[in-house]
Structure formats: structure tokens, C-alpha cells
Amino acid sequence: MATYKIKKPARTFGDQAYLPAIAKGLAQTFGRLYTNLLGPEDQKKTATVRYPDETREYPERFRGVHRLTHRADGSPRCVACLCCSTACPAQCIYIEPAEYEEGDAQHGYERYPKVFVIDELRCIFCGYCVEACPCDAIRMDTGVHVPASHQREHFIFDKETLLSIPGRDGTYVTANPRHEPGDASHPGIDRAKGH
Amino acid sequence: MDFWFILGVILKMSFILGVALLLYAPVFVLFERRQSAMFQDRLGPYMGGVKMPPFVIENIPLLQMGGYASAAGAGATALLALVMCFLGESEEPGLWLLPISWGTLLILAALGAPAQAVGAMVLPHLFYHDRLTLFGGLHALFDAVKAFTKEDIIPPKADKFLFGIAPIIAMIPAFALGAVLPFGPDLHLDYLFDQLPNEGVIDGPMTHLQVASLNVGILYMFAVGGTGVIAAAIAGYSSDNKFALLGGIRAASQMVSYEVTLGLSLVGCFMLYDTLRLEEMVVWQAENTFLGFLPAWGIFYQPLAFVLFFFASIAEYKRVPFDAPEGESEIVAGYFLEYSSGKWLMFMIAEFLEVAISSMLIAVIFFGGWDVPGLGRSGWEAFGYHFDLTGTNWEFLSDVANSHLFVTVVSIVAFLGKALLLGILSLQVRWTLPRFRYDQIMQLCWKLFLPLSLLNVFVTGILILLFQ
Numbered sequence: 001m002a003t004y005k006i007k008k009p010a011r012t013f014g015d016q017a018y019l020p021a022i023a024k025g026l027a028q029t030f031g032r033l034y035t036n037l038l039g040p041e042d043q044k045k046t047a048t049v050r051y052p053d054e055t056r057e058y059p060e061r062f063r064g065v066h067r068l069t070h071r072a073d074g075s076p077r078c079v080a081c082l083c084c085s086t087a088c089p090a091q092c093i094y095i096e097p098a099e100y101e102e103g104d105a106q107h108g109y110e111r112y113p114k115v116f117v118i119d120e121l122r123c124i125f126c127g128y129c130v131e132a133c134p135c136d137a138i139r140m141d142t143g144v145h146v147p148a149s150h151q152r153e154h155f156i157f158d159k160e161t162l163l164s165i166p167g168r169d170g171t172y173v174t175a176n177p178r179h180e181p182g183d184a185s186h187p188g189i190d191r192a193k194g195h
Numbered sequence: 196m197d198f199w200f201i202l203g204v205i206l207k208m209s210f211i212l213g214v215a216l217l218l219y220a221p222v223f224v225l226f227e228r229r230q231s232a233m234f235q236d237r238l239g240p241y242m243g244g245v246k247m248p249p250f251v252i253e254n255i256p257l258l259q260m261g262g263y264a265s266a267a268g269a270g271a272t273a274l275l276a277l278v279m280c281f282l283g284e285s286e287e288p289g290l291w292l293l294p295i296s297w298g299t300l301l302i303l304a305a306l307g308a309p310a311q312a313v314g315a316m317v318l319p320h321l322f323y324h325d326r327l328t329l330f331g332g333l334h335a336l337f338d339a340v341k342a343f344t345k346e347d348i349i350p351p352k353a354d355k356f357l358f359g360i361a362p363i364i365a366m367i368p369a370f371a372l373g374a375v376l377p378f379g380p381d382l383h384l385d386y387l388f389d390q391l392p393n394e395g396v397i398d399g400p401m402t403h404l405q406v407a408s409l410n411v412g413i414l415y416m417f418a419v420g421g422t423g424v425i426a427a428a429i430a431g432y433s434s435d436n437k438f439a440l441l442g443g444i445r446a447a448s449q450m451v452s453y454e455v456t457l458g459l460s461l462v463g464c465f466m467l468y469d470t471l472r473l474e475e476m477v478v479w480q481a482e483n484t485f486l487g488f489l490p491a492w493g494i495f496y497q498p499l500a501f502v503l504f505f506f507a508s509i510a511e512y513k514r515v516p517f518d519a520p521e522g523e524s525e526i527v528a529g530y531f532l533e534y535s536s537g538k539w540l541m542f543m544i545a546e547f548l549e550v551a552i553s554s555m556l557i558a559v560i561f562f563g564g565w566d567v568p569g570l571g572r573s574g575w576e577a578f579g580y581h582f583d584l585t586g587t588n589w590e591f592l593s594d595v596a597n598s599h600l601f602v603t604v605v606s607i608v609a610f611l612g613k614a615l616l617l618g619i620l621s622l623q624v625r626w627t628l629p630r631f632r633y634d635q636i637m638q639l640c641w642k643l644f645l646p647l648s649l650l651n652v653f654v655t656g657i658l659i660l661l662f663q
């Protein structure tokens with residue numbers, strides 16, 4: 001087996017005398033102190049923020065608190081298909097579906113959620129509900145986390161609360177347009193054709 | 196022991212303790228936190244503050260504008276006074292019916308304008324968001340309050356008496372050392388507003404700006420400073436904790452070792468100054484010159500002694516890089532491991548006071564104490580030219596600048612500033628260097644510092660004999 005002789009790092013008299021090394025170290029720390037305290041703003045290297053007063057923006061795909069997206073008239077896009085509550089591994093979503101009234105354009109076409117509740121304390125923020133939703137009705141793109149509170153009841157978000165949370169861009173709708181029956185863009189439904 | 200003497204002593208004691216406790220301790224705590232955070236690329240803990248009512252926060256820009264406007268007004272006044280002084284109008288300005296001369300007005304306004312401008316500039320930075328933070332000073336204060344209101348835990352098997360008395364003993368050297376520090380030149384109470392002669396004895400009531408003028412001055416410092424070892428040793432002994440005991444033993448042996456170097460490194464200075472009195476050391480440094488133009492400060496004559504004393508005093512007060520007695524990576528927190536609440540805080544305050552006091556001592560011995568180059572008892576003087584404008588329109592300027600009171604105040608401020616800079620340097624050393632291993636500390640002391648300080652004594656002696 002070959003042996004390797006590793007040379008010890010050569011120390012000069014300057015290294016052994018400590019003082020030049022100490023001066024160098026002090027120059028380094030004083031320089032950094034000056035840059036970070038008084039230097040020009042773009043050269044500051046401080047990595048922390050003043051947290052409660054300043055917050056960092058969450059990453060683009062951060063899964064924050066849920067929101068229910070709106071239709072044009074402000075009602076939820078949700079059609080109460082129960083896909084999300086079925087997909088939810090934490091079983092934190094509770095939905096009571098209801099039929100539209102007789103004579104409503106949507107009657108017999110889709111349902112709506114009479115009750116839509118998410119227990120944010122049970123939620124594990126996996127995002128499966130968003131994946132499962134066929135209507136782009138539930139989203140986690142709000143960019144904020146669930147605000148802290150002392151009371152458990154404050155974490156039970158009902159339909160109105162979920163509808164009141166805007167997305168990161170400040171709007172309540174999504175970029176995906178909805179095609180209402182009767183719209184020109186609607187592929188068309190015809191009960192007679194068996195749709 | 197007459198009344199005035201006792202009053203003077205009390206006043207001087209409160210000044211030196213007030214400076215140490217109310218100026219240096221907070222400034223050092225604040226600076227240490229900000230400084231250590233800033234060069235580790237953090238912002239540091241400084242946001243704690245008192246919530247202010249909204250109208251105060253909203254009106255800060257208004258207040259700032261007012262400050263700037265007032266500064267501008269003072270600046271204009273100064274300009275006007277300057278012009279009038281040029282024209283030789285030393286009479287009372289009839290303006291605003293104020294019985295002051297243009298010269299006095301010039302001095303007041305010229306000092307007031309920048310003060311107000313700086314005040315206005317600083318004002319918004321005293322606040323953060325909706326709170327009054329005083330640059331983070333309140334955060335440090337809140338931390339002290341928090342520490343004091345925490346539960347005071349005494350280990351069940353600890354020696355209660357020794358455990359309780361150790362932090363008090365730790366405070367003793369910090370407070371007692373201030374007694375012999377001279378913080379200003381002799382103050383002649385009858386001639387506060389006059390110009391004093393440079394030489395000769397001045398009669399009338401006079402007071403040393405120093406609490407006690409001891410003929411053993413510096414030996415007293417060593418004697419009292421040495422008591423710190425007792426506090427660390429009995430704190431470690433009485434805590435009923437093996438780590439604390441180890442820390443106490445380390446502290447005791449380290450402090451006893453460095454005491455030797457601490458004393459020997461200054462022997463060269465005693466020989467040079469020919470005195471043990473701290474105030475006479477300052478006078479010697481103020482009266483002589485080095486190489487004809489530099490002030491005769493100890494650092495120029497005894498650079499080696501300065502380096503030895505600086506690091507020996509850091510080791511003596513158990514601060515980084517000589518903080519093996521605390522050594523949190525090995526023995527948690529060393530001798531004050533079991534302390535909590537107010538007793539722990541007393542150890543911390545003692546540590547910061549020791550930084551302040553040792554910085555003041557270094558300033559006295561190596562940086563000329565209250566000496567300002569070019570400032571003598573008779574006023575400002577450099578290269579044989581005395582600042583004197585008698586007979587011109589500007590007579591009032593030299594009258595104020597050379598008055599005894601002004602000279603004294605400038606000297607005191609210079610002394611405090613020197614000590615502050617030294618303290619900041621010592622804190623920077625604390626956060627820059629890694630801790631020495633314990634055997635390295637001992638080797639450094641006995642194999643390097645001690646021979647070097649002895650060498651310094653011999654070389655100084657030879658040089659003094661040669662050049663006398």
C-alpha cells in the first residue's frame with residue numbers, strides 16, 4: 001500500500017506571531033460591519049428581515065390558506081362534486097351539496113355547496129384538493145399562511161370566509177374562464193342528445 | 196473632612212459610575228449585539244420598543260421638517276452674525292432686544308445649527324414602525340428587565356450563602372476600580388471662565404477630577420482587580436455542579452496566571468512615567484512629546500507593553516478569546532452555569548463594567564487619558580503657536596475656546612471617547628477570534644507573555660539609562 005505524506009501547511013513567522021492574523025480578522029469583521037450597517041443599500045448582505053413588521057414573499061408555488069374562487073356573479077365556482085373532500089387525506093373538508101331552485105338556469109345542470117367548511121387545523125396543506133377539483137374552484141395560491149389565533153373556532157373556515165380570501169394577484173377569479181350554458185364558448189348541452 | 200470635600204467625592208463617584216453604568220454598559224451591550232449580528236449578516240435583536248400613539252408616529256415627518264427649518268434659521272443667524280463680526284460690529288445687536296453680542300450669537304448659532312440638523316436627521320431612526328426603539332437601546336433594557344423578573348433558581352444542594360454572595364463579589368472590582376481613574380485635569384473652581392497660565396501653581400479652591408488620589412494608584416487597581424478571581428472560584432465551587440466547578444477552577448488558574456503578566460507588562464510604564472499615580476501618568480504624557488511632534492502617549496513608548504496589557508486584561512476578565520472558564524461548547528457556561536435571573540444579570544453587568552473600566556485604564560496608561568494633542572491648561576496650542584485672537588473682531592472665539600471650563604470639558608469628552616473606542620475594539624476582538632484551547636491559554640501566558648514582559652522591562656530600563 002502506497003503511503004502518502006501530507007505536507008503540513010507551512011506557517012510563516014507572520015502566522016505564528018498571531019498579531020497580523022488578528023489584525024486581518026479585525027479588518028474583515030470591521031469591513032463587513034461597515035458594509036452591512038452604513039454601506040450602500042445594494043451591497044448590504046444582511047440575510048434576515050424584521051419579521052413581524054416585514055415579511056418575506058412566499059415562493060410562487062407555496063401552498064397557503066385555501067380560497068374558493070368566484071364566478072362572474074360572485075357565487076362560488078364550486079359545483080359540490082365532493083372530489084376534494086374525497087381526495088383529502090386529512091378529511092378536513094366538509095361539504096353539504098344542494099340543488100338549484102326550480103327555474104334556475106343551473107337547475108338540473110349542476111349543484112352548489114350549501115355548506116363548505118375547511119378545518120385549517122386538520123389540513124396538512126398537501127394540495128390534493130386543488131389537484132382533485134375539476135372546476136378550478138378551490139385554490140391555495142393565496143400566498144399567505146393561516147393566521148395564528150388563540151381559539152380553535154377561528155380555524156374553522158366556512159364558505160363565506162373562504163370566498164373572502166383573494167388570490168395572490170388580489171382577484172377572486174381564476175385565469176380559467178367558465179363556460180356557462182348558453183355562452184357561445186360553451187360546447188353546448190342538449191338533453192335530447194343525451195349529454 | 197469638610198462638607199465640600201465629601202460632596203465633591205460623591206459627585207465624582209456618581210459621575211464615574213454613571214458613565215460606566217448609564218453610558219458605557221448600554222452602549223457596549225447595544226453595540227455588541229448589533230456588531231456581532233451585522234458582520235454575521237444578521238440584523239440582530241433591536242426591534243423591541245414602546246408602542247407610541249398614532250399621532251406621534253404620523254407627526255414624525257412634521258417634527259423632522261421643523262427641526263430642519265429651525266436648523267436653517269440658526270444657520271442664517273450664524274451667517275448674519277459672521278458678517279457682522281467681519282464688519283467689526285461687536286456691540287449688542289439690538290435685534291430681538293437680546294442683550295448678547297454678535298460673537299456670542301455666532302457661537303451659539305454655529306453650535307446649534309448642526310446640532311438641530313443632526314437631531315432632525317436622527318429623529319425618524321429613534322422609531323421603528325409604530326414603536327419607540329431608541330436604535331434598539333430599549334430592546335437591551337427589556338432584556339435586562341426580563342432577566343430580573345425570571346425565576347431565581349438555587350440548586351438544592353448548593354451552598355446557599357456562597358452561591359448568593361458570589362455575584363456581589365463579582366460586582367466589587369467593577370465598581371471599586373473606578374475610584375482611582377482620573378477623568379479630567381485639575382479643576383480650579385475660581386477661574387472657570389478665565390484663561391489659566393500654562394505653568395505655575397494656581398491658588399484658590401481646586402479639585403482633582405478623580406475620586407481618590409492614591410499614591411499606590413495602579414497597585415490598587417491590581418489588588419482590587421484580583422478579587423474577581425474569588426467571585427469566579429466560589430461561584431463555581433458553591434453551585435454543586437461539575438461543569439461549574441471545572442469553570443471555577445479554570446477561571447481561578449487563568450486569572451492568577453494572567454495577573455502576573457498584567458502587572459509585569461506595566462513595569463516599563465512605571466519606570467518611564469516614574470510614578471504609580473494614574474493622574475501623574477496622564478500629566479507626564481500630556482507634558483512631553485514623542486519625536487518632537489507626536490504626543491508622548493504610552494503606546495508610542497511602550498507598544499509591546501500595550502499589546503501585552505490589552506490581551507492580558509482581556510484574559511484577566513475572561514472574555515473571548517480567553518473565555519475557556521465559560522467555554523459553552525465544553526462546559527456549558529462554566530462557573531455561572533447554575534445562575535439565573537438577577538444573579539446571572541449581575542455577572543453579565545460586571546463583565547460589561549469590566550470592559551468599560553479596563554478600557555478607561557488602557558486609555559489612561561497608553562493613550563494619554565484626558566490629554567488632547569494641542570490642548571494645554573492655557574488653551575489650544577500647537578507648534579509654538581497659541582490660539583489667540585485678542586485685538587481682532589474674533590476675540591470672543593479664543594476667549595471661549597481657551598477658557599478653563601471649555602478646556603476641561605473637552606478633556607473629559609476626549610477621555611470618554613478614547614475609552615469608548617477601546618471598548619468597541621475589545622468587543623470586536625471578542626466576536627472575531629475563536630476561543631483558545633485551555634493549554635494554549637496557559638502556554639501563551641507562561642511561555643510567551645511573561646518572557647516578553649520581562650524583556651520589555653529590561654529593554655525599557657536600558658533605554659532609560661541610555662537616554663537620560
